[in-house]
Every structure is written in C-alpha cells, then in structure tokens.
Amino acid sequence: MPAPNPSVEPQPAARPKLVAKDVNVYYGQKHALKNVNLTMNDGEVTALIGPSGCGKSTFLRCLNRMNDTIEGCRVEGDITLDGHDIIRGVDPVQLRARVGMVFQRPNPFPKSIYDNVAFGPRVHRLTERKDELDEIVVNSLKRAGLFEEVKDRLDAIGTGLSGGQQQRLCIARAIAVSPEVILMDEPCSALDPIATAKVEELMDELRETYTLIIVTHSMQQAARVSQRTAFFHLGSLIESGMTEQIFTNPKEKLTQGYITGRFG
Amino acid sequence: MEPHIVKSFDEALNVLHQQVSRMGALAEHQLTLAIEALVSRNDDLAHKIIQADAEIDALEASANEQVLRVLALRAPVADDLRVVITALKVAGDLERIADYAANIAKRALVLNTQPVILPSVRPLQTLGKLVLSLLSEILTAYEEPNPEKALAAWKRDQEVDAQYSSLFRELLTYMMEDPRNITPCSHLLFIAKNIERIGDHATNIAEMAYFLATGNSIEGVRPKNDTSTKA
Numbered sequence: 262m263p264a265p266n267p268s269v270e271p272q273p274a275a276r277p278k279l280v281a282k283d284v285n286v287y288y289g290q291k292h293a294l295k296n297v298n299l300t301m302n303d304g305e306v307t308a309l310i311g312p313s314g315c316g317k318s319t320f321l322r323c324l325n326r327m328n329d330t331i332e333g334c335r336v337e338g339d340i341t342l343d344g345h346d347i348i349r350g351v352d353p354v355q356l357r358a359r360v361g362m363v364f365q366r367p368n369p370f371p372k373s374i375y376d377n378v379a380f381g382p383r384v385h386r387l388t389e390r391k392d393e394l395d396e397i398v399v400n401s402l403k404r405a406g407l408f409e410e411v412k413d414r415l416d417a418i419g420t421g422l423s424g425g426q427q428q429r430l431c432i433a434r435a436i437a438v439s440p441e442v443i444l445m446d447e448p449c450s451a452l453d454p455i456a457t458a459k460v461e462e463l464m465d466e467l468r469e470t471y472t473l474i475i476v477t478h479s480m481q482q483a484a485r486v487s488q489r490t491a492f493f494h495l496g497s498l499i500e501s502g503m504t505e506q507i508f509t510n511p512k513e514k515l516t517q518g519y520i521t522g523r524f525g
Numbered sequence: 526m527e528p529h530i531v532k533s534f535d536e537a538l539n540v541l542h543q544q545v546s547r548m549g550a551l552a553e554h555q556l557t558l559a560i561e562a563l564v565s566r567n568d569d570l571a572h573k574i575i576q577a578d579a580e581i582d583a584l585e586a587s588a589n590e591q592v593l594r595v596l597a598l599r600a601p602v603a604d605d606l607r608v609v610i611t612a613l614k615v616a617g618d619l620e621r622i623a624d625y626a627a628n629i630a631k632r633a634l635v636l637n638t639q640p641v642i643l644p645s646v647r648p649l650q651t652l653g654k655l656v657l658s659l660l661s662e663i664l665t666a667y668e669e670p671n672p673e674k675a676l677a678a679w680k681r682d683q684e685v686d687a688q689y690s691s692l693f694r695e696l697l698t699y700m701m702e703d704p705r706n707i708t709p710c711s712h713l714l715f716i717a718k719n720i721e722r723i724g725d726h727a728t729n730i731a732e733m734a735y736f737l738a739t740g741n742s743i744e745g746v747r748p749k750n751d752t753s754t755k756a
Contacts, residue, residue, distance in 0.1 A: 481600055508602045510740030521605045522534065523527045 276303040278472040279324060279442060284338035286319050286328065293319045295496045297338075301442075301489075306464055306473040308487035308504065310480065312519065315493040317476050321444050324474065325360035326353040342442070358385050361435035365447040367427030369419035369434070374411050377419040377430055378402060381438035397437055405433035406463050425456020432463065436471075443467065445475040449482065461486050480520050484508045492516045526604070534599055538608050541591045542668075545612045545619070548584045549664040549730075552619045555581070555626035556660065556723060560653035563633040563716065564646060571637075574630035581623040588616040607740060611733040615667060618726040618733075622660070625719040625726075632712045639709045645695055649717055652688045656720050659685065660727045667734035675734035678727075679743060685724035690752045692717050 279301040286294035294316045301307045309317040328334045369377050378398045402408035407429040449457040464486050491501035500513045511517045518524050529535045562570040592613045666674035699706045735743045
C-alpha cells in the first residue's frame, strides 16, 4: 500500500491588506505587545487567539487606532493599510470608516434600527439623498443577514432586538460606511449557539468583500471561521499560519499547549 | 507533554492509547501461538487461539466507542486529535491481524488431519518470525511513540515481501511434484499470505505511529518486493 500523501490544501493567493511590522505597545511602563509582525490578507478571516492578557485585543485595537483613547498608551512600529501608514499622519475618524469594528457585547444606539445603520453614512456624509440612504440601510441589513427579520419594523428601537439580532445590527452598522476591514472583538461571546452560527456564516460571506480580523476565546470558532490564525502569549506573537496547520500540527509547543487545553 | 487542565481528558486519552497498546500485545501473542500451533501440530492450542479472537474484537469495539465519545465531547485538536485518530485506525489494523492469526489456527487444524509434514513448514515459521519481530518493533514504536523506530520497521516490510515471494514459488514446486500435495500446500499458501498481510497491517501501524509522533505522513511510497504476482 502506498504511503498516504500529505493532503496539501491549495493555499489561497495571499493579498496583503494590513501589515504590522515590529509593533510594540506600552501602557505606561507595561510592555503589552512585543515586536509583533503579522500580515492580514484580503479575502481571509484572520483569527487572533491566546489567553487573557496576551495582547490580542491590544493588537486588534491598534488596527483602527482605538488605543489612541487610552491614556498612557504608546504604539511603536509600523502598521500599513494597503501600504499606507495608519499609525501616524492619518485621521482616526477617516481610518475607522475604512476599518470598522464590532464589539463583544452588542452595542446598538438607543435609536431605531434604521437610524442605527444610517448613523455612519450620515456622519461621514456618504449621501445627502433620502432614497440613497434608504438603499444603504437596506443593503447593509441584507448583507448582515438581518433584513428579513426586521423589514417590517425599521423604526423599532434597535436595543429591543434579541442579542443575536443586535449583534447583526452592529455588523450592519459597521458595513454601512463601506469599510475595507472589519475588526471583531469576541463578537459571539454573548450570543447563543444559533445566533453564533448565523454570525459565523455571515463572516464567511463577508470575507469575500472585506478583510476580517477576529479576536476569539473559542478555539473551535477560530478553527471554524478563519483561514489564518495568530497565537499570542504574554504580548508576543508566538506563531501564525494557515488555520488548518495551526490546529492539526502547530510548530510551537506553546501553541500546542494552548489549543489543546494544557495551560490557560 | 504537560497534562491537560481538565484531568479527565488526559485520562480518556490515556485509557484509549493503553487499550490499543494492549490490543497490540494480544494480537502479537495470537500470532506467536498460531505459528507455534502450526509447527507443533497442536489442535488444543489452535482451538484456544480461535476462541481468544473474540476478546480482541471486543477491545476494538470498545476502542471505537471511546473514540466516538472523545471526538463528540472533547473536540480534540493537534496532538490530541492524532492520539484519537491513530487509535481508531490502529485498532482496526490490529483486529485484522488477530483475524489472520485465527485463520492460521483454523488452517493448522485442517493441516493436522493430513499425514505429511511438508518441508515448507520451516520457511513458513521463518516468515512468521520475521513478521512477528516487525510487529513487535512497530508496536513499541506506536506505544512510545517513536518516529525513528516506526520508520526503520516500516522500511523492513520488503524483507517480508521477498520471503513471501520465494515461499510462493517453493510451494508451487511441491504441488507440481505431487498432486497429493495440492490440498496441504494450498492451506500453507493461504497461511503464508495471511502472514504477509499481517506484515502489511503492521506497516500501516508504523505509518500511524510516525504520524502520531510527528504530525506528518511517511514520505514516498513504501518499497515493494513482492514478485509473486509475476510468477
């Protein structure tokens, strides 16, 4: 019997979207991220995993300058979006229109479903016309897989939706300003398994149009939704690679120990 | 490797691996006894071997159940997943090996009703010993697990193929010499084939041992030395 050939998945052609080079982050004296180098590709979901306090959320927040708001936080190194520096010399508000974010707990505004989605386009003055705004809202809700469930009550308050619907509303809100990258920080940790499945299915569809980067504590979720996985530990990027490789044959002992539940 | 945070997970994996290792020891023992029963023309021993096969079947069924449970409840990844997957496959190979050993015992019973001891029982014993030593090395490689030992034993299967081919020709010669040899020689031929197939299953286990230890499959195609199909 011939030896089994190692199954080699055709690797997707990588188009670098966000590139981090020698990124260091300090919170005052605390060195939170140490020399992180990571490339995140267009058309892929990149999962950032690691134990609490490993720096994965800190890294995610560097990607749309959310760390700017934290006092004493200093970011060094280079992060480029399509080759352009985003750490210096770019307006964070403009950057966040290109790099949207979805948070752990759904946080819709206490406004109508319609106004939640229309909020970004209005702020960024994407259109002055009502019919165009309507179209953006409907399309965003459709892309977020929520439209069918709320089409008869767009003027109902967004916070009245179920948890899973609220999270998809937040995704619709992020999509409405036509971002290129969507960052998700534990987007399903407050959701039940069905709502989680819907969000995961949505991520798989969204990655065709957007670059997705997700922080998750669920190993299974990282394995299910991402094409690439990066493992952080104590502020360092220990290993990154194709998700299949990370979960079947990680190179580093630390990665293996973490994903198999040998240390926390 | 460090223990898991959840201790019962370690226990489940250890129990599974140990049970498959125990199956290996039993299958090896069955083959040892089968060759002994053949050479010593011992009916009692042959009957014992045939009866003992049920125990290995039961161990395989239990290993399968454990694999199913661990996959469903623990969703193992990386090296843990390899422990589970290789246990499933190795248990299957061992069950087949034990089946072949039992079949050798059954044929030994038939051969014992025949008056003549053919000279080719000796080379069959040699083939059996070769496969036994190979199986023993491979089971150690799986138990540890040790990729170097697995690879070394894996490469040795061509010795089995070469011996089997030469035995095949020898038995053909006896059958051509005297038609009365055809019945016993046919059984001996099937026994030789059983032993050769045990070698193939042992090689599969070597591949699993290598995969378990490294996460990679043994590269390239195993060298073949079985020319009996061209005879």
